[in-house]
Amino acid sequence: MIQALTDTPLVIDGYVRLSRDDNKRNYSSIENQKKIIQQYAEENNMIIRHIYEDDGISGYSFNRPDFQKMMASLDTINVIVAKDLSRIGRHNAKVLLFLEEMEEMGKRVILIDDNYDSFYSDDDIIGIKTWDNERHVKNTSRKVKRIKRMEQESGTLVSQPPFGFTRHPLNKQIILIDEEAAAILNLEKEIYLDGNGIRKTAEILTDRGVPTPSMIDKERHESLGLVYKKQVAYQWSYGMVKDTLFNDYNNGILRTHKKERTTINGKDKKVPRENQYIFPNHHPKIFDDDTMKLLNEVKDSRHHSQYRGQRAHVNLFSGCLYCKDCGWKLTAINRPNRGKYYVCGTYNKKGKQFCQHAHLVTEETLMDALVKYLILCRDSLADIIQNFDLAKLKVETYTPTDSKQRLEAELEKVKEELKVLITQKVKEITANPSMNEIITETYAALQKDKMERISAIEKTLQDLTKEPHIPSTTIKPSLHTALDILNEVLEKKELSRKDIEVLVEKIIVDKDGNIDIYLKHGLGNLAAYDFRADKENLKLTMLIESIRLLEKDKTGFTSVKFLADSLKKMGYPMHKKKFVTYMEHLLDLGLVEKTGIYHYPYRIVASRQQLRDVEKMFIMVGQTGGMPEMVFEYILKQHGMDPATDVEINQSIDFGSTAAAFAEGKGDYTVEFEPGATSLESEGKGYVVASLGEDSGYVPYTAYSAKQSYIEENPEIIQGFVNALQKGMDFVQSHTPEEIAKVIEPQFPETDLETITTIVTRYYDQDTWKDNLVFEEDSFNLLQDILESAGELEQRAPYSDLVTTEFAQKAAK
Numbered sequence: 001m002i003q004a005l006t007d008t009p010l011v012i013d014g015y016v017r018l019s020r021d022d023n024k025r026n027y028s029s030i031e032n033q034k035k036i037i038q039q040y041a042e043e044n045n046m047i048i049r050h051i052y053e054d055d056g057i058s059g060y061s062f063n064r065p066d067f068q069k070m071m072a073s074l075d076t077i078n079v080i081v082a083k084d085l086s087r088i089g090r091h092n093a094k095v096l097l098f099l100e101e102m103e104e105m106g107k108r109v110i111l112i113d114d115n116y117d118s119f120y121s122d123d124d125i126i127g128i129k130t131w132d133n134e135r136h137v138k139n140t141s142r143k144v145k146r147i148k149r150m151e152q153e154s155g156t157l158v159s160q161p162p163f164g165f166t167r168h169p170l171n172k173q174i175i176l177i178d179e180e181a182a183a184i185l186n187l188e189k190e191i192y193l194d195g196n197g198i199r200k201t202a203e204i205l206t207d208r209g210v211p212t213p214s215m216i217d218k219e220r221h222e223s224l225g226l227v228y229k230k231q232v233a234y235q236w237s238y239g240m241v242k243d244t245l246f247n248d249y250n251n252g253i254l255r256t257h258k259k260e261r262t263t264i265n266g267k268d269k270k271v272p273r274e275n276q277y278i279f280p281n282h283h284p285k286i287f288d289d290d291t292m293k294l295l296n297e298v299k300d301s302r303h304h305s306q307y308r309g310q311r312a313h314v315n316l317f318s319g320c321l322y323c324k325d326c327g328w329k330l331t332a333i334n335r336p337n338r339g340k341y342y343v344c345g346t347y348n349k350k351g352k353q354f355c356q357h358a359h360l361v362t363e364e365t366l367m368d369a370l371v372k373y374l375i376l377c378r379d380s381l382a383d384i385i386q387n388f389d390l391a392k393l394k395v396e397t398y399t400p401t402d403s404k405q406r407l408e409a410e411l412e413k414v415k416e417e418l419k420v421l422i423t424q425k426v427k428e429i430t431a432n433p434s435m436n437e438i439i440t441e442t443y444a445a446l447q448k449d450k451m452e453r454i455s456a457i458e459k460t461l462q463d464l465t466k467e468p469h470i471p472s473t474t475i476k477p478s479l480h481t482a483l484d485i486l487n488e489v490l491e492k493k494e495l496s497r498k499d500i501e502v503l504v505e506k507i508i509v510d511k512d513g514n515i516d517i518y519l520k521h522g523l524g525n526l527a528a529y530d531f532r533a534d535k536e537n538l539k540l541t542m543l544i545e546s547i548r549l550l551e552k553d554k555t556g557f558t559s560v561k562f563l564a565d566s567l568k569k570m571g572y573p574m575h576k577k578k579f580v581t582y583m584e585h586l587l588d589l590g591l592v593e594k595t596g597i598y599h600y601p602y603r604i605v606a607s608r609q610q611l612r613d614v615e616k617m618f619i620m621v622g623q624t625g626g627m628p629e630m631v632f633e634y635i636l637k638q639h640g641m642d643p644a645t646d647v648e649i650n651q652s653i654d655f656g657s658t659a660a661a662f663a664e665g666k667g668d669y670t671v672e673f674e675p676g677a678t679s680l681e682s683e684g685k686g687y688v689v690a691s692l693g694e695d696s697g698y699v700p701y702t703a704y705s706a707k708q709s710y711i712e713e714n715p716e717i718i719q720g721f722v723n724a725l726q727k728g729m730d731f732v733q734s735h736t737p738e739e740i741a742k743v744i745e746p747q748f749p750e751t752d753l754e755t756i757t758t759i760v761t762r763y764y765d766q767d768t769w770k771d772n773l774v775f776e777e778d779s780f781n782l783l784q785d786i787l788e789s790a791g792e793l794e795q796r797a798p799y800s801d802l803v804t805t806e807f808a809q810k811a812a813k
Helices: 030-043 065-072 092-105 126-154 179-193 198-207 213-223 238-245 289-301 345-350 363-380 382-386 400-431 433-463 482-491 497-503 531-552 560-569 576-588 608-623 627-638 655-663 676-682 692-696 708-713 715-734 737-747 753-765 777-789 806-812
Strands: 010-018 046-055 079-082 108-111 165-167 175-177 254-256 277-279 321-323 330-335 339-344 504-509 515-519 592-594 602-604
Touching: 010 030, 010 065, 030 046, 030 079, 046 065, 092 108, 092 126, 126 254, 126 400, 179 198, 179 213, 179 238, 179 289, 179 497, 198 238, 289 497, 321 330, 321 345, 330 345, 339 345, 339 363, 363 482, 363 497, 363 504, 363 515, 363 531, 400 433, 497 504, 515 531, 531 560, 531 576, 531 608, 560 576, 576 592, 627 692, 627 777, 655 676, 676 753, 708 715, 715 737, 715 806, 737 753
Parallel strands: 010 046, 010 079, 079 108, 321 504
Antiparallel strands: 165 175, 254 277, 330 339, 504 515, 592 602
16 A cells, blocks of 8 residues: 655645544544654655644544535545544444545545555455444443433432532532522512513613623633633523523422433433433522422413513513403503503404403402402411411521531442442443453543542541531521511502512403402412402492582582592592493482583482482491391391390491401301301301301202293203203212312312311201202292391292292202
8 A cells, every 4th residue: 555656746635533432542642643644644755735633523423623624625635644444433324425425536545554545445344444433432422321321310410500509619519509699590580570571680680780690600710810712691681581590400409311312413302301300409499499489480470472572561460360251361451541451361362252251350450359358368367377487488508417417428329339330340341351441441530530529528528527517508588477478568558560479379350350369378268358249349339429429519510520530539449431330320319410511411409318318328238138147137036036126236347357357356246158157167266156047948049040031042051051050969969078078179279178078067967958959939938038027128029920940840850
């Protein structure tokens, strides 16, 4: 293969490469490879024009910078010289394809140590050599991958910790909190939970001049006299906030095996979370469990869109409002003249054919209802809340003793890993004696790393008594109780976005704008809030206030605008369009009449005395006439007692607040629905002495009504509906209270199973539920007796005119 000497030297181009794939003992350095090519050129009358060099790049990939440059310059290259085949590459198929292409293009390839010259050689074992080169890479890759997987499974893989953490200078297995970065993470959290989105949080951090992770990293490198070669971001971005704030590493959780590579030098693919290796309480926490849970809940609940502009409004209730009919979230609408309100997202985007009603509710109504509910929760069981100390939620801290124990456990673990490595090495050498040198070299570096870690841990343990203990940052929550926090929130009367996200799980809105509020942390179990009753009471109160405004009037005229503005000044949620309904009531009552005059649209026709009489009538309607109160008075009369003289009945308290009032000692007895009665009993505030339902007989408390025309036109629907209800009655009759409670438990998410079982057992024992749905005439007459006794029924109605039992009787067969 020696080049014959001629007068004209041959111009050649060289190629050298070295990577981590190569055995450092068997393969020469870059400089040695260059010397070998230069010596060969001198001995064979050749001139080296250029040597292409790739250092630190795997030979398995052909996407190497200088190799690609060489391939791009083939039109000016005639001869390529390399030390051996493995320098060209370690991918069997690609190397053979390269040699074939060079031969077809008339390019000469010389491989010195392999004694190969493409112009003269007919080497029949070239394919075996390329295969052996590739096998070396795959064997090395497989061994490294196996070791890495072992470290991932044991949680001992040492990698760069994320923003907010650093490693102990002596023992790289110990994670410490980076004080400066942790402060920035806590600032991120506060800004985000104040109602700002991820992108807005990034803008605020940038505007405040808060340094980014790469800025801090660069500053620290330069302070040590090191050159920082990575790109520096001087502004916070969406991805930066998302990656740093929501990483559960902040919560003390280590995740490994998050990505994997199926081929050598291939692309990393994400591993599903369920297949990752998770190590809770692996290191100190920056965010406690509740904070991390809240961050994720808020992120999941918020509306995600591609909107990139500046939002002009903060929508306090966005993300927690749901349509009762279609289940979609409600969308915030901001109108200058109407204030802020929310409507069903389906109705707003797709129209009535997808959701028939807007489910409109104003932000003012939501805020008022939520504050009232929280006040009920605070007042009803204030002593229980007082005893719940948030200090229980403090983050785990580590003492010097804890650190010593952790280090000792870590030392044992690393020693065990070293034993496994040595055992594995012996097994592989035994199985492949010819590969002894390669295997020994591969495992040497791994064993060295384990030995260094063992030495560092032992040194740290020796110095632990001399040096201060390993520092760990703890978040020290203020030692306020939950009651203090509720009081602080309620003092403002208006809640912030952060308050709502912390306290509210969801709010369901029906077609009439009525809401059901579900609170987090079990707060909903403290009190019951009836929004519909409260809404009706508010309407009645505003109507009474309107009548009082008419009484005070001296002009004899009024208007919708005047009355609406007056009520708004008093603090009622009112605007002009909303008051039109109230004005219609005043017209129906004959208190005012239309004039047709633009500036004086309504004339007050009732005298002051008539207005006072109507006002008193409405006050009485607001305080009496409720079914619990009427049944209670009826039972008293049946036992020879006069409700007006023998007992004192306080009807001034909202029904939703009676339990709280009773708990505070206001009254000797109270009439309660469930679960209020059982809650009072379980908390030792009182005990159930009688059941109104048991003493009154079968009062038809719940009945279903429909127009006669609808019943006649849709008998199948009515029958199907009644059949379904009868199945429920059959189930109750044939199952135990425990079985019934377990089935209905999902319908009462804020009440525990034990309480539900107690309630069902009480109803079961007193025979509350009938075995059929037939509306008996005796029950109908009893209902009229109760209404008549309370003075609410002037004329009795014929049973046959109002009640049909046809469908119930068929369902019971």
